[in-house]
Amino acid sequence: xxTRYSKDHEYVRLDGETATVGITDYAQEQLGDxxxxxxxxxGKTFAKGDDAAVVESVKAASEVYAPLAGEVVAINPExxxxxxxxxxxxxxxxxxxxxKLADPAEFESLMSESDYQDFLKSIG
Amino acid sequence: MAGQSNDDLPLRTPLYERHVALGARMAxxxxxxxxxxxxxxxxxxxxxxxxxxxxxxVSHMGQALLVGPDHRTTAAALETLVPADIAGLxxxxxxxxxxxxxxxxILDDLMVSRGPDPADDGKLVLVVNAGCKEADYVHLxxxxxxxxxxxxxxxxxxxxxxxxxxxxxxxxxDEAATAMGFMTVASLTIGGIPVFVxxxxxxxxxxxxxxxxxxxxxxxxxxxxxxxxxEPVGLGARDSLRLEAGLCLYGHDINQETxxxxxxxxxxxxxxxxxxxxxxxYRRIMRELAEGTLRQRVGIQPQxxxxxxxxxxxxxxxxxxxGEVTSGGFGPTAEGPIAMGYVARDFAGVGTxxxxxxxxxxxxxxxxxxxxxxxxxxx
Numbered sequence: 001x002x003t004r005y006s007k008d009h010e011y012v013r014l015d016g017e018t019a020t021v022g023i024t025d026y027a028q029e030q031l032g033d034x035x036x037x038x039x040x041x042x043g044k045t046f047a048k049g050d051d052a053a054v055v056e057s058v059k060a061a062s063e064v065y066a067p068l069a070g071e072v073v074a075i076n077p078e079x080x081x082x083x084x085x086x087x088x089x090x091x092x093x094x095x096x097x098x099x100k101l102a103d104p105a106e107f108e109s110l111m112s113e114s115d116y117q118d119f120l121k122s123i124g
Numbered sequence: 125m126a127g128q129s130n131d132d133l134p135l136r137t138p139l140y141e142r143h144v145a146l147g148a149r150m151a152x153x154x155x156x157x158x159x160x161x162x163x164x165x166x167x168x169x170x171x172x173x174x175x176x177x178x179x180x181x182v183s184h185m186g187q188a189l190l191v192g193p194d195h196r197t198t199a200a201a202l203e204t205l206v207p208a209d210i211a212g213l214x215x216x217x218x219x220x221x222x223x224x225x226x227x228x229x230i231l232d233d234l235m236v237s238r239g240p241d242p243a244d245d246g247k248l249v250l251v252v253n254a255g256c257k258e259a260d261y262v263h264l265x266x267x268x269x270x271x272x273x274x275x276x277x278x279x280x281x282x283x284x285x286x287x288x289x290x291x292x293x294x295x296x297x298d299e300a301a302t303a304m305g306f307m308t309v310a311s312l313t314i315g316g317i318p319v320f321v322x323x324x325x326x327x328x329x330x331x332x333x334x335x336x337x338x339x340x341x342x343x344x345x346x347x348x349x350x351x352x353x354x355e356p357v358g359l360g361a362r363d364s365l366r367l368e369a370g371l372c373l374y375g376h377d378i379n380q381e382t383x384x385x386x387x388x389x390x391x392x393x394x395x396x397x398x399x400x401x402x403x404x405x406y407r408r409i410m411r412e413l414a415e416g417t418l419r420q421r422v423g424i425q426p427q428x429x430x431x432x433x434x435x436x437x438x439x440x441x442x443x444x445x446x447g448e449v450t451s452g453g454f455g456p457t458a459e460g461p462i463a464m465g466y467v468a469r470d471f472a473g474v475g476t477x478x479x480x481x482x483x484x485x486x487x488x489x490x491x492x493x494x495x496x497x498x499x500x501x502x503x
Contacts (some may be wrong), residue, residue, distance in 0.1 A: 032360070033167040035454040036429050036461070038483075054483065056431050058166040058364055059453050080429070 004110035006067040022095040034086040039075040071097035135418040137183035138341040154254035156184040159358040169361035170456040177287035178357035186257030190248040192272035201272040209394035218307040228405020232256035235437030237309040281341035286331030293389040305500040328369025329358040370494030385412040421470035423494040431461040437481040
C-alpha cells in the first residue's frame, strides 16, 4: 500500500485498484472540529476534481474533491454518527470513501509523502 | 459586516501578543486581527463557557461616551437616533437599542448605560459594533445637538467574562460583583485595576463585560485567566454561543433593511417611545406594530444533521421561496444544526414545516421558538 496526496490536502491510499480517500491531518487541523460530513453514494463515478463530499466544521462548509477519476465502491459508515473521528484519526478511522480508480496509472500524478511535506512547508 | 481600517494592515487589540502566545488562530475581523479559536477548538471553548467561564477579548468593539450637561439633555439627544427609552434609564442601568435610519432600518445595534454615580450625570456609555463604529461616530457627530459631545474611548479595551462561574471569579476580587443585577453597570476594582463593568453579554449566560484602560488590559487578562474556572474563548465560539442564544449579529441577522419589529426586537422599544415617537423610521415601525410586518425573524431547526448556512433559501412545502437563513451553523450545546432567518409573515408561526435548499437538496426543517438554549441571566 502506498499513500499519495493532492494539493487540496486529501490522501489517497492505493491497495490494488482500490483507493481509500480522506483528508490529511493538516486539513483536519485547519478545519477545526468537524460536525457533519456528506458522503457520496456508492456507485457514483467522478472525474478528477469533481465535488465528492462535504465536510463541515462549526464555522464553515468545505468541499472535498475527487483526487482522481473513478467509481465509489464504499463509504465510511462511522462518520455520520461520529464526524469527530475525522479530527481524531484522519488517516485511519476517519477515511471518507473508497474508489475503484478509472486509471490506476494516474495515481502517480499525486504527490508522494515527502513531496506533500515540502508542499506544506511551501504554504507556510 | 465589512470591517474597515485606515490602511491595509489589520489593527491589533492590546491583547494581540497574548492571543499569539496562547496559540490562537488569528483572522481578520472588522479590520482587526482577532483570535478565532485557541488550541482546544471551538467546541471545547463553547462548552466550557456554558459550563464554567470563558474570557473573550472584544476590544475591537467601539466604546464611546456621550457627554451633556445633564441626563435629560443627553438622553433626549440620543433618543432622536434610537427607539429605546433612554430618558427613563436609571442610574447604574444598561439598555439594548439600535441606531435607525429614516426608513426604520438598523444602522447598528448597541448597548447604552448610565453610570451609577450621580456625579456622572449627563454621561452615557455606548458600546457599538466594531464593523460599524466609524460610521456610528460620524452619524453621532452629525446629529448630536450643541452641548452634547461624543468622546471616543479608543483608550479602552473590552473583555467579556461569560458563564455560570463568571460571578464567582469576579467576586474574588470585588464582592460588589455579586449584587449586580442583569443589565446593570458598576465601577469595580479587580486586583487593583479600576474597571467599568456591565452584567450582560452575548452568550445567553450570566456574565460581565469589563471595560479597562488599554494599559491595564494585559494585566487584567492575565489575572482573570489565572483562575482555574477561566479559559480563553475566541470569536468562533462567541458566534455559536450567540446563535444558540438567539441573539442577532449585525450585518447578518439585522442590517439597514431590517426593522427592529421584523427582527423580533420590539421588546427593546419601550412604551413611551411607541406612543410619542421622535425617532427615525417611526412611521414604519408604528405601522408594523399595528399591522404586522412582511417578514419575521424566526428560529429554524433542521431535522437532519446537515447545517444550513447563511444565505440558504427557505421554501414552503410546495417548494415556493419564503425566506432566507441569516445565521446558521452547528450548536454545540444544542448538539445539532441550528439557524435563524427571515420568512414571510404567513409562514412565521412556530411549528411551521419548511424546507431548506442545501447544495441542491431540499432538507426538512421546522420553525422553532428562540433561543435554542435557554438564557441563564442573573435576575
